[in-house]
Amino acid sequence: MGLISLLWGIVAMLWMIVALIPLLGWGNWFLIPFAAIGAIIAALGVLLTAPGQRGRAKAGLVLNGLVIVVGIVRLGIGGGVI
Template sequence: MLNLISILIGLVSLVMAVFAFIPLLGWANWFILPLALLGAGIGALAIGKTGRNLNLLVIVIGVVRLILGHGIL
């Protein structure tokens, strides 16, 4: 059950991260990363690894986008 919740949080975060790749919307990653961290924490408590891994992927994507946009763009 926790893995399913983590996967849902990860999918929502991933969709939001895709929109944050639009120029001048990179600041949205500052709101996406805590959500993905929450999902990764819930996924760490679950038996399965899928939800945790999905959220870790979203975190990496968000951090790379923040680095490319210098934290603002």
């Protein structure tokens, strides 16, 4: 689960970079739920993985959390359209 959440976070991060381009801010409406699913997968990975092997799941959780925060801020600034 850790690898899946890490890859999910990388894809979400790339999508976030695209959504930062002016007039593509509407992509954040799809990005936030996508990253939330990745964060749920990462949280499950942290809970179900042995203590010594939680690095990927934690990294996925941080990436997806960062994407969610940036997406919410971006929607707040641009009103969800720009």
